Amino acid sequence: MVSGTVSVLLAKTLASSTFKLALISIGTFGVIVSAIFSYVYLSTSSYVRSRSDRAIMIEYSSLRDAYERSGRDGLIDLIKRRMADKSFADHLYVLADPSSAVLGGNLKAWPPTVAAARGWTEFRPLQPLPGATNQPLLRGMLETFPNGDRLLVGRDISDLDSFTDQIKKAVIAGVALIFVLAGVASTLVTRRTVGRIESINATSRAIMLSGLDKRIPLRGSNDEWDRVAENLNLMLDRIEILMAEVKQVGDNVAHDLRTPLTRMRGRLEKAYHGQRTAEGDQTLIGDTIADLDAVLRIFSSLTRIAQIETQARKGAFRTVNLAEIACEVVELYDAAAEPAGTRLTVVGDREVPVTGDRDLIFDAIANLVDNAIKHGRAGGQVVVTNETVDGSSVISIADDGPGIPPDQYEQVFKRFYRLEHSRYTPGNGLGLSLVAAVARLHGARIEMLDNAPGLKLKLWFSAPVG
Amino acid sequence: MTGGHRRILVVEDDPETAGQLVDQLTTSGYQVDLAASGNEALSRGAASDYAVITIDRMLPDIDGIAVMRQLRDDGIAAPFLIISALGEVDDRVRGLRAGGDDYLVKPFSFVELLARLEALGRRSDITAKETIMRVGDLAIDLMSRTASRRGKDIFLLPREFQLLEYMVRNEGRVVSRAMLLQHIWDLHFDPSTNIIDVYVGRVRRKVDDHQAYPLIHTVRGVGYCLRAPR
Numbered sequence: 001m002v003s004g005t006v007s008v009l010l011a012k013t014l015a016s017s018t019f020k021l022a023l024i025s026i027g028t029f030g031v032i033v034s035a036i037f038s039y040v041y042l043s044t045s046s047y048v049r050s051r052s053d054r055a056i057m058i059e060y061s062s063l064r065d066a067y068e069r070s071g072r073d074g075l076i077d078l079i080k081r082r083m084a085d086k087s088f089a090d091h092l093y094v095l096a097d098p099s100s101a102v103l104g105g106n107l108k109a110w111p112p113t114v115a116a117a118r119g120w121t122e123f124r125p126l127q128p129l130p131g132a133t134n135q136p137l138l139r140g141m142l143e144t145f146p147n148g149d150r151l152l153v154g155r156d157i158s159d160l161d162s163f164t165d166q167i168k169k170a171v172i173a174g175v176a177l178i179f180v181l182a183g184v185a186s187t188l189v190t191r192r193t194v195g196r197i198e199s200i201n202a203t204s205r206a207i208m209l210s211g212l213d214k215r216i217p218l219r220g221s222n223d224e225w226d227r228v229a230e231n232l233n234l235m236l237d238r239i240e241i242l243m244a245e246v247k248q249v250g251d252n253v254a255h256d257l258r259t260p261l262t263r264m265r266g267r268l269e270k271a272y273h274g275q276r277t278a279e280g281d282q283t284l285i286g287d288t289i290a291d292l293d294a295v296l297r298i299f300s301s302l303t304r305i306a307q308i309e310t311q312a313r314k315g316a317f318r319t320v321n322l323a324e325i326a327c328e329v330v331e332l333y334d335a336a337a338e339p340a341g342t343r344l345t346v347v348g349d350r351e352v353p354v355t356g357d358r359d360l361i362f363d364a365i366a367n368l369v370d371n372a373i374k375h376g377r378a379g380g381q382v383v384v385t386n387e388t389v390d391g392s393s394v395i396s397i398a399d400d401g402p403g404i405p406p407d408q409y410e411q412v413f414k415r416f417y418r419l420e421h422s423r424y425t426p427g428n429g430l431g432l433s434l435v436a437a438v439a440r441l442h443g444a445r446i447e448m449l450d451n452a453p454g455l456k457l458k459l460w461f462s463a464p465v466g
Numbered sequence: 467m468t469g470g471h472r473r474i475l476v477v478e479d480d481p482e483t484a485g486q487l488v489d490q491l492t493t494s495g496y497q498v499d500l501a502a503s504g505n506e507a508l509s510r511g512a513a514s515d516y517a518v519i520t521i522d523r524m525l526p527d528i529d530g531i532a533v534m535r536q537l538r539d540d541g542i543a544a545p546f547l548i549i550s551a552l553g554e555v556d557d558r559v560r561g562l563r564a565g566g567d568d569y570l571v572k573p574f575s576f577v578e579l580l581a582r583l584e585a586l587g588r589r590s591d592i593t594a595k596e597t598i599m600r601v602g603d604l605a606i607d608l609m610s611r612t613a614s615r616r617g618k619d620i621f622l623l624p625r626e627f628q629l630l631e632y633m634v635r636n637e638g639r640v641v642s643r644a645m646l647l648q649h650i651w652d653l654h655f656d657p658s659t660n661i662i663d664v665y666v667g668r669v670r671r672k673v674d675d676h677q678a679y680p681l682i683h684t685v686r687g688v689g690y691c692l693r694a695p696r
Contacts, residue, residue: 286686286687289575289687290687293687296573300571304655328625328651331623331625332625332651332661332665333661335661335664335665335667335668336659336661336664336665338668339664358652359653359654359655362651362653363653363655366659366661370659370661
């Protein structure tokens with residue numbers, strides 16, 4: 001069971017994108033390291049070789065000088081002296097006459113593989129050099145003198161070869177080690193990541209199976225995984241609240257619809273079973289139509305809010321003048337303010353541009369003004385102010401009525417929410433939800449302030465660009 | 467609407483709704499043809515001359531607006547009344563006002579439909595524009611945008627004058643609240659309050675108070691009608 005879990009986790013690790021990403025970086029890193037190491041290897045070996053070549057060249061020139069100065073015998077003499085000198089022990093000297101008979105030096109016979117007249121040559125002699133155990137690799141400089149004598153000056157470069165070989169082995173081992181270590185490290189890191197993601201996945205599955213009350217455990221490490229978990233948890237909180245709201249709204253809708261529907265049903269039932277008169281029928285039908293209209297109005301308000309919230313209308317946004325819309329609303333609602341004795345005025349700037357949907361903005365302002373008149377003080381005043389503040393287009397609607405307690409500011413935007421004391425004023429409690437939906441669609445901020453006395457509600461739109 | 471030309475094409479795929487429409491329109495003195503699909507609408511619409519064509523937005527085969535465009539391209543001049551299901555009044559439908567056509571959102575009251583049909587059918591027989599229009603003892607001057615009754619000026623705000631003008635132009639016909647919202651305020655939604663009634667109430671006080679007879683009448687459940695006593 002445990003090994004099963006481990007192998008599942010390993011399989012997930014290997015399949016995870018983090019691991020693939022790690023592999024890619026290891027690969028890239030490996031290529032770079034290999035290139036650096038190859039460069040080190042190549043430059044080291046070429047440096048070593050060029051140093052050895054220079055030593056050969058120096059020796060070769062001094063021998064050629066000796067030949068040119070004191071002839072064949074002088075050179076044979078010099079070769080003998082060199083061979084006796086311990087510090088030239090790893091040097092190779094061969095002087096041969098045109099028939100390839102060796103005149104002097106530390107090879108008994110002219111190496112058969114060396115046929116060129118002059119220049120560099122590399123070869124393995126038939127028998128080891130005196131003092132050497134294995135067959136050495138020799139490198140030398142050839143010269144053919146005008147009389148056909150041939151001189152070969154060289155060195156045993158087997159050591160150099162084995163030195164560069166050592167470097168090569170070290171480089172390969174190094175690269176291999178880096179790959180292995182990086183592989184192990186990335187597996188471990190990936191496994192940790194996969195573990196965190198697994199715990200998020202497990203919570204998600206649990207939520208799908210049983211409900212929204214589960215939360216992703218935090219490790220307290222305060223890293224980005226904890227951030228992700230935190231945000232997901234906040235999102236879950238939000239969803240849970242929304243679900244609760246939807247349920248609340250559903251209950252309220254059911255209640256608000258049930259009332260007129262029950263009335264209609266009762267009325268129709270009574271008419272169906274009881275005595276009917278032409279006049280009674282007339283009233284019955286009129287009342288029923290009125291109730292049906294009320295039901296339909298609630299429906300269309302709800303679908304309207306839902307439609308606004310889908311953001312579909314954003315496509316039809318134009319630049320509109322907030323102040324102009326406000327004036328139209330005020331002109332329309334002045335008719336409603338008059339009987340209540342409320343003084344409705346509009347003040348502020350004449351040009352307040354906003355990018356939006358005129359119908360919706362009109363509807364939102366109309367709702368706010370309507371609320372201000374209904375819930376304000378009879379004989380009081382409602383002031384609509386348009387202004388541009390720090391690049392934002394702002395409209396505020398202020399009344400001098402009883403206001404709203406600050407702790408209920410958030411609440412009033414919920415669908416069907418009604419303050420206790422306004423239960424008996426007409427309205428379906430959807431107005432402010434519509435305002436909130438319109439504000440959300442326009443990216444506008446709603447601010448509620450105490451107008452002392454009364455309520456001041458501000459809508460902050462960002463002014464159109466350009 | 468001129469007599470003799472009260473022929474209407476109703477395009478509606480729901481049999482019950484279609485039946486109700488045909489019954490009620492026939493009762494109201496219209497001669498009604500019915501088409502149950504977009505294709506049928508195309509052939510019928512092209513074959514006869516109709517005063518108005520009402521068409522459901524959602525048809526089983528072709529979109530109502532596409533049918534309208536097609537018939538327009540075929541040279542059919544009859545005004546269209548697009549009937550749209552609740553909550554899907556989009557820009558294409560709203561744009562219809564510009565073309566002289568109209569739309570109505572389901573569910574609608576029959577009186578509302580009738581008011582729209584009357585208004586649409588009338589378009590073709592509007593006579594040359596006069597600058598002064600009269601209904602009973604009311605006179606409105608379209609140039610100076612003033613109104614008076616029995617020679618006495620009535621003080622009206624610009625919007626109030628617009629409303630009165632619209633009602634005068636539709637003299638004797640019912641105008642619904644939604645029609646007023648659309649024509650006077652260019653608004654395409656139903657405010658959940660009775661603000662239109664309040665507004666018309668104020669205009670009515672200005673026009674009818676202290677006069678020999680009222681001109682603006684409430685039509686219960688629908689809207690208003692401006693008419694002089696016979």
